[in-house]
Amino acid sequence: MRLAVFNQKGGVGKTTTALNLAAALAARGLAPLLVDLDSQAHLTGILCGSIDSASDSLFAFYNEGRPLRELSRRVALAGGGRGEVVPGHAELMKVDSLFGKGPRILYRLKEGLDAGQDDASRPAFIDCCPMLGVLSLSGIFAADRVLVPISADFLAVRGALALENTLKALEHVLKRRVERRYVLTRFDSRRGMAHRIEAQLRERFGEELARTRIAETVGLAESPFHGKDVHAYAPGSRGAQDYDALLEELLATGFFEV
Template sequence: MARIAVFNQKGGVGKTTTTLNLAALLAKRGADPLVIDLDPQAHLTGICNAAVEASERSLYGFYSRGATLAGLIKFSPSGWKIIPSHLDLSRVDAQLGKGPQALNRLAAGIAKENLNTDRPILMDACPMLGVLSLNGVFAADRVLVPISADYLAIKGAAQMERTLRALEHVLKKRVERRYVLTRFDSRRKMSWDVENKLRERFGAELCETRIGETVSIAESPAHRRDVFAHAPESRGAADYTALLEELTASGFMR
């Protein structure tokens, strides 16, 4: 099944929000998703009430002590699986080095434990191109790049494209990817301008679905909920439903 890294080097573009809500919807539809929180900020872990005090019980335990990934799994309030992050994970970049083995560590763990045979995996990357994010991209078979609808995001998107191209030289294959516009405000000309620029640049790799800037999406993390649990009838829930449907229909997600 699909292994998706949700990644953009730019911060605050909706990576965590997108991972959270896609995982929640996949679970609602019976897919048993596994989410891996690769961000030492541990935002997703916090929203899912999955924080652990001892860092070895988080993903850090996999890197620092060789813990099994399966042994680190916790459950979100809605019942789907998450491997939590911890601030100590920020040490991994310095500890692992940058060789191929370091970059493939997570991919090897997932393969060894057969974690991906019957469930999709979603990985929430941090806003930095380091060993951890690269572990996510190397463990993934596709990358979803959220882009917030503002001007600086266009620069960020161009940077991401360059990064993915550079990685393709190392991986020796094209990284299948989709870009998705988030925080879209149809009343702002800027949102439409950004969409037009991204459409020119990315063509069909830019999803048709836009995730609107909505109160329901902004507020749900404060209640430690995904948007479907928080406001099932909201625009935000409808937008993420449309996104999953588009990703499935286009074959990006199986």
């Protein structure tokens, strides 16, 4: 199953969530695929360092028709685990202007993933960029479900409502409901505001808001600087536990299947 991790708001924990859910799966012996759909290429930077040539990145899939299988790289996750990454690159910013916004480009990633995925049940996470452009849309089109990290801060609720409208509008195009889960990230339980935001989101989204909250922790903030997911950097830390719990919840509720 494929999950797109999307929120048009920046810095809410999309990359952190895609990376650490993948790591939580790798810790269970699975080998997830990560797709870096962001021209900022943060996920790629963490796991692969910088990718010099755009021809070695997801951009080459769009621009040169190279199969995703050829572009993906093996990476270490969660200490002894493994996964694969299709790297992002700054050139991805050009996809909109080069290939337009028509259905062909919007379904391209889905087709590429369908074609390259020998095992349809292989878990995959698509790390979207903080904009609702062609790339993020193609990530949502390629995914079975959408996970929306919401950071527990000012304007979080307003952003979540805007995003819900966006997803509703997309359902007309996709002709299916976009199954989604919202998850609170960067949660500081000492702040009253964080609890108020949670209460508002719970009232609005009910069971679509995950019960698991991801706390703001040093381990999650520091691990990217060491080129690692939190399971590899600080095994057993609060951040690792929170992402394990989130994965557990997504599996137990049937939102995510592996």
